[in-house]
Amino acid sequence: MRTENRGKLAAKTDGSRAAMEILPDELWRVVSPLLPSRKSARRPRLGRPRLDDRRALTGVLYILKTGTSWHHLPLRLGCGSGRTCWRRVKDWRRAGVWEAIEAAVRAHDAAADGVDWSRAGRAP
Numbered sequence: 001m002r003t004e005n006r007g008k009l010a011a012k013t014d015g016s017r018a019a020m021e022i023l024p025d026e027l028w029r030v031v032s033p034l035l036p037s038r039k040s041a042r043r044p045r046l047g048r049p050r051l052d053d054r055r056a057l058t059g060v061l062y063i064l065k066t067g068t069s070w071h072h073l074p075l076r077l078g079c080g081s082g083r084t085c086w087r088r089v090k091d092w093r094r095a096g097v098w099e100a101i102e103a104a105v106r107a108h109d110a111a112a113d114g115v116d117w118s119r120a121g122r123a124p
Contacts, residue, residue, distance in 0.1 A: 022058050027105065027109065032054070034100045035092070036095045051080040057088070059084070060085045063082065064120060065115055070082030070085070
C-alpha cells in the first residue's frame, strides 16, 4: 500500500479544498492568460481527455511546495499523475511561458520564495 505524502497540504482530506489552497482563484486569474491556447483537434483524439491546465498547475505547485516526488502526487487532489504534471511543465517551458508563470506565483505567494523551482525541470 502506498503511504500518503507528508506535509501540511497532504493532511487535508478534501482534495478539492486542498487544491483551492494551492492555486486560489486570484492566482489562477493572473496565470491563466499566460498559458498557451489549445487548438481544437479536427479529429477526435483517442485515449484519455487532456487534463485541464488549472489542475495540472495545481499538481505542479503541490509538488514544488511540499517537496514530494513527482511519482507521489496524491490522486485525491484531482491533478492527474505526477508524470502528466511534469509533461505540462515541459510543454510550458517549450512554449516559453514557464518563467512568466513562476514570476506570477512568486509575486502572489510569499511562501513561494522558499520553493525549489529547479525541480520543475527535473524528470520524474
